[in-house]
Amino acid sequence: MTTKNRYDLDPERLATTDEHGNRVYLYPEDVKGKWKSLRMKVYWGLILVYLVLPWIYINGKPSLMVNIAKREFTVLGQTLYGVEPILFFLLLVSGLFFIAFMTTVFGRVWCGWGCPQTVFIQSIFLKIEALIEGKARQRMALDAAPWNFEKIWKRALKWFVFSVISLHIAHTFIGYFVGPKELFVMTMQSPGEHFGIFTATMILSAIFLLDFGWFREQFCLIACPYGRIQSVMMDENSKVVAYDYKRGEPHRGSQGVSKEAEGDCVNCYNCVKVCPTGIDIRRGTQLECIACTQCIDACDDIMTRLKKPTGLIRYATEVELKGESKKKTIRPFIYLGVSLIFVASFFMFLKNSEKPQLVFLRGVGAPFLISEEMITNKFTLKIKHQGDTRFPIRIEIADPLYMDKISINASENPIELDRAEKKVFIFFKFKMGTFETGSKMVKLNIVEANTNELITTKEVPLVGPIN
Ligand code: SF4
Ligand code: SF4
Numbered sequence: 001m002t003t004k005n006r007y008d009l010d011p012e013r014l015a016t017t018d019e020h021g022n023r024v025y026l027y028p029e030d031v032k033g034k035w036k037s038l039r040m041k042v043y044w045g046l047i048l049v050y051l052v053l054p055w056i057y058i059n060g061k062p063s064l065m066v067n068i069a070k071r072e073f074t075v076l077g078q079t080l081y082g083v084e085p086i087l088f089f090l091l092l093v094s095g096l097f098f099i100a101f102m103t104t105v106f107g108r109v110w111c112g113w114g115c116p117q118t119v120f121i122q123s124i125f126l127k128i129e130a131l132i133e134g135k136a137r138q139r140m141a142l143d144a145a146p147w148n149f150e151k152i153w154k155r156a157l158k159w160f161v162f163s164v165i166s167l168h169i170a171h172t173f174i175g176y177f178v179g180p181k182e183l184f185v186m187t188m189q190s191p192g193e194h195f196g197i198f199t200a201t202m203i204l205s206a207i208f209l210l211d212f213g214w215f216r217e218q219f220c221l222i223a224c225p226y227g228r229i230q231s232v233m234m235d236e237n238s239k240v241v242a243y244d245y246k247r248g249e250p251h252r253g254s255q256g257v258s259k260e261a262e263g264d265c266v267n268c269y270n271c272v273k274v275c276p277t278g279i280d281i282r283r284g285t286q287l288e289c290i291a292c293t294q295c296i297d298a299c300d301d302i303m304t305r306l307k308k309p310t311g312l313i314r315y316a317t318e319v320e321l322k323g324e325s326k327k328k329t330i331r332p333f334i335y336l337g338v339s340l341i342f343v344a345s346f347f348m349f350l351k352n353s354e355k356p357q358l359v360f361l362r363g364v365g366a367p368f369l370i371s372e373e374m375i376t377n378k379f380t381l382k383i384k385h386q387g388d389t390r391f392p393i394r395i396e397i398a399d400p401l402y403m404d405k406i407s408i409n410a411s412e413n414p415i416e417l418d419r420a421e422k423k424v425f426i427f428f429k430f431k432m433g434t435f436e437t438g439s440k441m442v443k444l445n446i447v448e449a450n451t452n453e454l455i456t457t458k459e460v461p462l463v464g465p466i467n
Helices: 034-055 085-106 109-113 116-133 136-144 149-178 180-188 191-215 217-223 225-233 294-305 318-322 331-353
Strands: 064-067 072-075 078-080 240-243 313-316 357-362 369-371 374-384 392-397 406-410 421-431 439-448 454-463
Touching: 034 064, 034 109, 034 116, 034 149, 034 294, 064 149, 085 109, 085 225, 085 331, 109 116, 109 225, 116 136, 116 149, 116 191, 136 149, 149 180, 149 191, 180 191, 191 217, 217 225, 240 318, 294 313, 313 318, 357 454, 374 454, 392 406, 421 454
Parallel strands: none
Antiparallel strands: 064 072, 072 078, 240 313, 357 374, 369 374, 374 421, 392 439, 406 421, 439 454
16 A cells, blocks of 8 residues: 555554564654643653662662662661562552553553653653754654764764663662662772673663664564553543544545545644654554653644644543443452552551561470589570561560579570571570479560560470489
């Protein structure tokens, strides 16, 4: 099929593919409008979160850090120690169901408004490209031009700036896992001293550079799994960026249609020219639409100039466009409910796991030692502690009958819960003949040393010679 211009797309193939299957590089035009300015505010807010937050310290700790090796999770100056992988699992599943809820109600809002891919490309990389190479037409002409001096310096400058920004993004990303101060110290040293971190940072920088600088919309169209599955979550009640075909069609220039019978669409292709994935939204909701709202602003601009009402392209549901009344569906509420259940499980699990877990393991060798009429039982106490507080605990004999008869010596008592996992050696000493049968399960109280508040109780089997 022949098309009139590069924006009159072939319905049989992707806008970014030619008849031979090769990539058609896009030069999306810039746009101004209320949605664009709102989006830019959101983008810059997110850039602050993505790029600056981990470098800010609160209470002497990074604002956000996930130390996988130590199983520590720091957020806004509070650290959870010994974080169990199940907590991440619960948060992840909750997040997935929340995204499903958002997609069902608001369509692909994440792609257009929050995804780092869109945020970085739209607010940084495309801006730099336009600054160095000019507007869409100039960029297209530069691409087609032979390698002259202008093309060489513009390309070299563009890729140099892209590389610096990609390096910064990659360093920030790695900073989320190793801590910004530690990362800064590492970068001051020879790469050989931290070869793993250095290699990971370089590979990530290269990925960001290629993706944000060149691959761009192809990632959304080909590689992103969310892009593939979002159509399953959306239905006719989902708010999407949509073309009001009842108002717009038949568009200007449609075959066999008189001027009087034409709809409001003047077939200017501005909605296609600004689209970062190159599609024509007038053909209906498409998998390639990332809901960036560029086409809304482009079309509103034309409608304003033509003194027609804006909103020929707008956020709308399919049901609204058809003029039908909203259909009731419980699907979004199910997604939201499941998400909330997982969030609640996260907090319940967190609360329960804040209690230190103690395991008494009998020491190797003889079960008891006798010295000067005294029996000693040696134990290794393994403690797991997860939470954001550090406090000392004390081990006491709970049974009043044995309080004065059994003494507890420990390599540390009170025991400071200052890390996720700890081992302490405990020695229980008692006189020969303390237990009539030679052994006894003795109850222990584990109390918080500062407040004497009971945390938990434990039992240990103490043994001695049979009388
Ligand atoms: S169709 Fe509109 S909202 Fe969708 S990606 Fe293109 S410009 Fe963005
Ligand atoms: S920008 Fe509006 S008027 Fe122009 S082609 Fe797109 S829908 Fe039609």
